[in-house]
Amino acid sequence: MDLDPILLSRIQFAFTISFHIIFPALTIGLSSWLAVVEGLWLITGHKVYQEVYKLWVKIFAVTFAMGVVSGVVMSYQLGTNWSGFSDSIGSVLGPLFAFEVLTAFFLEASFLGIMLFGWDRVTRGMHFASTVIVALGTVTSAFWILSANSWMQTPAGYEISNTLLFQPTSWMEIIFNPSFPYRLLHMVIAAYLTTAFFVGGIGSWYLLKKRNLPHARIMVGMAMLMAVFVTPVQILVGDLHGVNTFTYQPAKVAAIEGLWETQKGAPAILLGWPDKTEEKTKSLLEIPKLTSLLLTHDPEGEVKGLKEWPKEERPPVAIVFWSFRVMVGIGLLMLATGLMAIYLHFRKKLFDKKWFQRWCLAMTPSGFIAVLAGWFVTEIGRQPYIVYGLMRTAQAASPVMGRHVLLSLVAFVVVYTFIFGAGLYYIAKLIKKGPQPFLKQDDIYGSHGLNPPVLRYSDA
Amino acid sequence: MLDFSPLLDLPLISGGVIAAAIFLYVLLDGFDLGVGILFPFAPSEDCRNKMMNSIAPFWDGNETWLVLGGGGLFATFPLAYAILLPAFYIPIILMLLGLIFRGVAFEFRFKSKGKMHTLWDYSFHFGSLAAAFFQGVLLGAFVEGVAVKGRAFGGGSFDWLNAFSLMTGIALIFGYALLGSTWTILKTDAKTQEWARKSALYSLLYVALFMGLVCLWVPFLNDKLFVRWFTFPNLAYLCPIPLLTVVTFISLYKSLAKKQEAQPFILAILLFSLGYLGLMVSLWPWIVPYQISLWQAAANPKSLSLILIGVFFLLPITLGYTAYSYYVFRGKSGHHYE
Numbered sequence: 035m036d037l038d039p040i041l042l043s044r045i046q047f048a049f050t051i052s053f054h055i056i057f058p059a060l061t062i063g064l065s066s067w068l069a070v071v072e073g074l075w076l077i078t079g080h081k082v083y084q085e086v087y088k089l090w091v092k093i094f095a096v097t098f099a100m101g102v103v104s105g106v107v108m109s110y111q112l113g114t115n116w117s118g119f120s121d122s123i124g125s126v127l128g129p130l131f132a133f134e135v136l137t138a139f140f141l142e143a144s145f146l147g148i149m150l151f152g153w154d155r156v157t158r159g160m161h162f163a164s165t166v167i168v169a170l171g172t173v174t175s176a177f178w179i180l181s182a183n184s185w186m187q188t189p190a191g192y193e194i195s196n197t198l199l200f201q202p203t204s205w206m207e208i209i210f211n212p213s214f215p216y217r218l219l220h221m222v223i224a225a226y227l228t229t230a231f232f233v234g235g236i237g238s239w240y241l242l243k244k245r246n247l248p249h250a251r252i253m254v255g256m257a258m259l260m261a262v263f264v265t266p267v268q269i270l271v272g273d274l275h276g277v278n279t280f281t282y283q284p285a286k287v288a289a290i291e292g293l294w295e296t297q298k299g300a301p302a303i304l305l306g307w308p309d310k311t312e313e314k315t316k317s318l319l320e321i322p323k324l325t326s327l328l329l330t331h332d333p334e335g336e337v338k339g340l341k342e343w344p345k346e347e348r349p350p351v352a353i354v355f356w357s358f359r360v361m362v363g364i365g366l367l368m369l370a371t372g373l374m375a376i377y378l379h380f381r382k383k384l385f386d387k388k389w390f391q392r393w394c395l396a397m398t399p400s401g402f403i404a405v406l407a408g409w410f411v412t413e414i415g416r417q418p419y420i421v422y423g424l425m426r427t428a429q430a431a432s433p434v435m436g437r438h439v440l441l442s443l444v445a446f447v448v449v450y451t452f453i454f455g456a457g458l459y460y461i462a463k464l465i466k467k468g469p470q471p472f473l474k475q476d477d478i479y480g481s482h483g484l485n486p487p488v489l490r491y492s493d494a
Numbered sequence: 495m496l497d498f499s500p501l502l503d504l505p506l507i508s509g510g511v512i513a514a515a516i517f518l519y520v521l522l523d524g525f526d527l528g529v530g531i532l533f534p535f536a537p538s539e540d541c542r543n544k545m546m547n548s549i550a551p552f553w554d555g556n557e558t559w560l561v562l563g564g565g566g567l568f569a570t571f572p573l574a575y576a577i578l579l580p581a582f583y584i585p586i587i588l589m590l591l592g593l594i595f596r597g598v599a600f601e602f603r604f605k606s607k608g609k610m611h612t613l614w615d616y617s618f619h620f621g622s623l624a625a626a627f628f629q630g631v632l633l634g635a636f637v638e639g640v641a642v643k644g645r646a647f648g649g650g651s652f653d654w655l656n657a658f659s660l661m662t663g664i665a666l667i668f669g670y671a672l673l674g675s676t677w678t679i680l681k682t683d684a685k686t687q688e689w690a691r692k693s694a695l696y697s698l699l700y701v702a703l704f705m706g707l708v709c710l711w712v713p714f715l716n717d718k719l720f721v722r723w724f725t726f727p728n729l730a731y732l733c734p735i736p737l738l739t740v741v742t743f744i745s746l747y748k749s750l751a752k753k754q755e756a757q758p759f760i761l762a763i764l765l766f767s768l769g770y771l772g773l774m775v776s777l778w779p780w781i782v783p784y785q786i787s788l789w790q791a792a793a794n795p796k797s798l799s800l801i802l803i804g805v806f807f808l809l810p811i812t813l814g815y816t817a818y819s820y821y822v823f824r825g826k827s828g829h830h831y832e
Contacts, residue, residue, distance in 0.1 A: 096602075102554055102557065102597060106557065106560065107594070109568075110586055114583050117575075118646075120575050121572055121575075121646075124568055124569065128565075129800045132804060132805075135561050135562045136562070136812065140555065143555035145815070147550075151823065152823075155823065156822055201794050202495065202796050203495070432579070432646075432647075433647055433648075434651070449591055456598070456602055460605045464605070
């Protein structure tokens with residue numbers, strides 16, 4: 035049997051990175067939220083904030099650990115499976131990865147230890163500072179990795195030497211490449227919304243069960259603030275990101291819209307079926323001229339169709355088309371949630387309506403699904419290139435054998451499924467147990483069993 | 495664009511930075527992997543909890559040095575990264591899977607009881623064991639060298655697997671066990687410390703055995719290594735390394751016998767430093783042994799210049815707060831957990 039190592043490496047990379055992104059999507063948001071909650075505790079002195087913090091910091095720790103172990107895999111897979119890519123673009127993207135480790139990973143790892151186990155070992159101020167530093171670390175990490183990813187979508191500030199190696203010509207152009215600001219904003223906001231709907235969903239579950247009501251109100255209330263104020267911002271940023279993609283990656287946009295023929299006044303197909311063999315999209319529901327209006331800000335603007343590119347230059351259409359609709363659909367549901375929250379708030383019923391609690395509970399995983407769908411759109415829409423327009427994915431693969439990649443892929447699927455299942459189980463257990471009354475300063479989880487340093491002398 | 499290449503030997507400095515990062519990884523993750531290796535042999539559950547607690551705040555930071563080693567190699571010597579990682583595809587994947595099992599055990603173990611608790615204990619142990627073994631295998635295979643074709647790996651999928659690399663795999667397990675047991679001596683007391691001292695003695699014995707074996711084997715792996723170590727005047731310059739190693743072994747043994755607390759860990763670190771120094775002497779100036787030198791594999795000087803600016807300003811800060819974190823969690827470890 036002949037196994038294609040390139041296809042298998044692509045599947046393996048897609049699987050491992052999809053699995054990985056779930057965790058940063060939550061830790062970026064959770065760490066910032068935890069910083070706010072701890073700040074509120076320090077300012078108001080209300081124990082309920084501290085109890086909310088102590089519950090969620092445990093969930094954060096589980097999520098972070100899974101993010102770390104799946105992240106280490108990513109940093110090596112670039113070489114094990116994509117050595118052609120590593121060799122070609124090392125001089126351009128390498129420094130970005132190095133800076134991610136130096137400015138973010140060490141910061142997160144060191145201060146996470148204090149955040150989790152340092153309650154009785156550092157002052158309250160230092161503990162709060164640690165939470166803030168971890169939050170900053172997660173965003174810094176997002177900065178570098180999204181810069182590198184964006185460079186692969188919209189390369190800039192490079193030259194190609196005669197040995198087919200990419201060489202840097204301007205770091206500012208490389209780091210702040212054309213799609214980077216949009217992608218960074220879009221992803222960081224997505225992480226915040228993912229967290230808000232996750233936290234809000236859990237809070238709603240407590241409300242439904244009539245448990246931990248003061249804590250649940252904080253979770254739901256703060257989540258709805260995000261839904262109301264941040265979802266519209268995200269939709270706006272998403273639109274700007276789309277216009278940017280239209281400028282730099284028109285083939286991706288054509289796949290997103292399911293548009294085969296170049297046309298003026300292109301409609302937006304809301305529901306349909308893109309057919310690769312017939313080269314057209316069977317449209318079920320469409321709004322005339324909307325695509326042109328959104329992308330060119332002119333209802334009669336011209337939008338290029340997929341037939342502009344030869345077949346081997348086109349990205350896979352169906353999955354890009356559908357993933358985009360899933361992402362936008364969830365965005366609209368989030369917007370609707372915000373509107374419901376406003377309505378209920380002004381009727382003073384935000385925490386009382388069962389139907390709304392059930393709705394929010396159902397929305398708990400929505401952010402994760404939207405994040406994954408969004409990444410499917412942007413990464414699959416970039417195909418068949420790994421560096422857009424310059425280097426094909428097929429040129430990037432390592433000289434490894436298909437059957438070994440298959441074995442490693444199977445191993446990753448089995449191990450990740452097991453680990454993910456265990457992680458979900460322990461997070462569910464923590465949620466079920468709920469916030470615990472905070473008894474004394476040397477709370478056992480706070481010290482995590484580490485004796486305060488003075489014990490060394492008094493015990494001995 | 496910034497370019498220090500007329501002033502500085504950038505590949506040389508970058509090579510030093512990568513070597514230092516990998517060395518710090520070996521020391522730091524070495525002791526917490528070592529704790530995992532010794533884990534099931536501890537005399538009681540309380541001991542295991544103490545051992546786990548003594549490394550829980552640090553393991554994540556320690557493992558970050560591995561990311562710096564990998565990411566840093568990619569950034570500074572992309573050609574070496576592109577050749578070595580496919581060459582070692584299987585052991586790297588197995589090492590990563592081991593690290594996954596042990597990493598998540600830190601969180602899951604404290605949250606489970608009964609059979610599940612035992613399951614995560616074993617996940618921690620076998621994960622640590624596998625990671626240590628395959629790191630040792632990687633080291634052995636690296637010293638033996640890899641086949642290169644053009645700008646890519648040109649050998650077979652199992653070139654890394656042979657008697658020498660299996661031996662170095664087992665050797666590193668004992669090496670990490672020595673670091674882990676001396677760390678445990680430092681961070682625990684009473685019964686746990688007593689047991690750790692005994693473990694350290696056993697580990698030390700095996701480390702001596704394997705270090706001797708490596709010293710006898712390496713010079714005969716190829717002519718280059720033989721010439722490096724056994725010709726004059728190299729022999730005269732290099733003989734302090736093995737001599738100091740012997741002295742360190744004896745001091746470490748004495749220190750354990752005297753029941754000292756901190757010194758064994760420091761001496762174990764010194765032992766690793768000497769071994770690492772010997773390794774660097776053997777491999778100089780190769781980054782892909784015997785095929786590609788530091789200068790041939792180096793990234794664009796502009797890239798190296800940018801990275802070195804980052805390293806110059808950020809690494810001292812990183813080391814500073816890492817030290818702060820070790821200071822915050824100083825003292826003996828307890829056995830409580832939630």
